[in-house]
Amino acid sequence: MTAASGLAVAKAAKPPVFWAPFLKDAAVAALVAVLLALPMVGLQTYDIGGGALGIRTHFDWVAIAGAGVFSGRLGLRVLQHLHPRRTGRGPTLTSLAAWSSRQAVPITVAGIAFAAALPFLPFSSRYLIDLGTTVLIYVMLGWGLNVVVGLAGLLDLGYVAFYAVGAYTFALLARDLGFSFWEALPFSGLVAASFGILLGFPVLRLRGDYLAIVTLGFGEIIRIVLLNWASVTGGPNGISDIPRPSFFGLPFARSAPEGVTTFHQFFGLEFSPEHRVIFIYFVILGMALLTNAFTLRIRKLPIGRAWEALREDEVACRSLGINPTTVKLSAFAIGAMFGGFAGCFFATRQGFISPESFTFIESATILAIVVLGGMGSQMGVVLAAILLVSLPEFGRAFAEFRMLIFGAAMVGVMVWRPRGLISRREPTLRLGARSAG
C-alpha cells in the first residue's frame, strides 16, 4: 500500500502528464457511451398509426450521455488518483456491519418495537400500514429465500413458484372446500414444501448456475401451468373472493350474519375498516418474526451448520460424512415452506390472485433483497426490503425508472460489494475463546 501511494506521489509531482491518460480514457468511455446511445436513445421509434413506425431523433440526449460519461469517468479517475486509498467506500459499511453485529440485540429490539408500534404512531395512516405490510411480505420472503441462498448457498431463481403454490393452495382450498385462512395456512406451507422436494430431488446435484437456470425454468413452468389450466386455476383471470382472515373466529365486517359476532361488536368498538388492515399487518409481522426466529435457531442446529458448511465447501463436507443431497433438500424444502406461508398470506391479503403476480421479476426482486442485503444476513434482508419496496413509493415520479434503477443497483452493489451491503464473512462457529454467535 505504501509503495502504491509512493508511486502516486511521484506521479503527482509531474502535473502536466498525470491527467493525460485519464483524458484519453474518459474520451474512449464517452465514445462508447455515444455509440451505445446513438441507436437506442438517439433514434426512437413510435407508432404513426396503421401499424407503421416512425422515427424521432433525440441527439441531444446522446450528447448528454456522452458528456455525462466523459466527465464522470474523468472525475472518477482523477479522484482515484488523488486519493488512491479512498477507492470504494468499503470501510464505512464494513464498520456499519461490524457495529450492527455487535449491537444486534438493541437494534433488533428497537426494530421490532418500531414495527409493532407502527400502526399506532401519530403519523401512521392506512397507506403507511399497507406499505408496511408489503415490506413485511418481502422481508418474510427474503428470510425464507435466505435459508436457500444465504445459508445453503443454492441459487434459486424460481422462488416465486413456491409463493405461487402457497397462494393457489389457499385459494383453491377456500373456493372448493371452504377453508379459512388459518386452516389453510399449514397446508399452504406443506404443499409448497412438497413442491420444493419434488423439484429439489432431481436437480440438487447440479452446480450453482445450472441450478439457477433449472429453478428459473421450474418457476416459469408453474406460471405457465397456472395461466393455461383454466378449469382449475381460472387462467389469466385468476381466483377472486378469497376469504379474509378472521380474529380467532371473529370476522372483520360491518355486519355479520345471524349468530356470528364481528370483531368490533365483540370488543365494543366503533366499526372501522382499518381494524382489518392493522390486523393483517400484525399477522404478517408475526409470521415474519417466526420465520426469523426459526432461521436463527436452526442455524445453530447440526442441520444449519451443515448448510453453511456445504455452502463453503461441498467436497470437504462430503468427506466429513455429510450427505449433500439430504442437507440441500432440507434447505430447499424449508425455504419453500416459508414461501408457501407467505403466498397464503398474500392471497388472503389481496383477496384475489392471478398468475401475473408470480412472474420472474418477483423472483429476481426477492433474490435482489437477499443479495443486496448481504447473503445470510437477516438484518440485511430487512434493510434491503425497506429500500427496494418503499423507496419507489416515495418517489412516484421515478416510477417509470424504478426497475431500471433496480437493475443498475443490482449490478452496482455486486461490483462494489460482491458480498452484499452489510455482510461480513465471519464464521458462525469458532473454536476457542468466543462461543458461537
Next chain:
Amino acid sequence: MAYFLQQLINGLTLGSIYGLIAIGYTMVYGIIGMINFAHGEIYMIGAFISIIAFLVLGLAGITYVPLALAVVLLITMFFTSIYGWAVERIAYRPLRGSFRLAPLISAIGMSIFLQNYVQIFQGARVKPMPPIVQGGFTILDSGGFAVRLSYLQLFIILLTLVLMVGFTTLIAATPLGRAQRACEQDMRMASLLGVDVDRVISLTFVMGAALAAVAGLMVTLYYGVIDFFIGFLAGVKAFTAAVLGGIGSLPGAMLGGILIGLIEAFWSGYFSVEYKDVSVFAVLILVLVFCPTGLLGRPEVEKV
C-alpha cells in the same frame, strides 16, 4: 407427411435463430464459466437496432432489398457488439475472480436494466415490421396442404450456415481463435504465455453479441413484431439449446438450437401451442438431470 415437412421447415428456421443465440452462451460459458444472463437482452437489442436501421434506411431512400438487408446486417452487428462489449466491461470484468454467484447476480441485474432501458427509450408497445422479403416456393402439394419454403426461411437457414462455417474457421484457424481456445483450457497459463486474456474475453462477448444481433435481425424479419420482452424467453431457450448440445461446444450449440427449434415446432404443431414453452423447460430439466454434459460436451471434472 406434408404437415410434418412443414413443421420441419419451421422448426429448422426457428432452430437456426436459437442456435445463433446459443453460441453466445456457450462461448462465454466455455471461457469464463458463467451464464451470461444478459445475452437474451443483447439479442433483443439486436432486434431493435435492426428495426431502427430499416427505418433509417427507408428514410434515406434505400429500398433495394438485398442491399438494405446487407447494410442492416452490418449496422446491427456493429452496434449490438458494442452492447456486448460494454456489458462485459461494466458488469462482469470487475467481478472476475469474485465468488461464483456474484457475476450471475450482476448478470440478472444487467438483464433487468437493459429490458427497462429499452422499454423507457423505445416504448413498451410491440414494434411492427412490414414484411420485406416475401414469396417463396411450394415444395410439395398433397391433398390441399401445400408445404411452403419461403425465401425468408431459406435466407435465415443459409445465412446461419454461412455464419457457422465462417465462425468455425475463425475459431479453428486464426490467431484469435487459437488464443480463445487457449483461454478456454487454462486462463492463467494462457496469460503466462502472452495471451491478453482480457482482450480475448472481450472479443468473445463481442462475437457472441454479433451473432445474437443476426438472430435479432432474423426474428424481426420472420415474426414481424418485436417488443422489449422477447429476450427473456429466447434467452432461456437458447441457453437450453447450449446445454442440450453440451455447453462449451460450438457445434453442440448449433445442434442444440436446431433440436430445440424442432421440439418447439413439433410440440406446437401436434400437441398444444400454450404449453410449447413448458416443453422447452422440461427438456432443459431432463437434460441437466440425466445428461448434464449434453450431447457433444466434455464431461466436467470438479477440481478441488
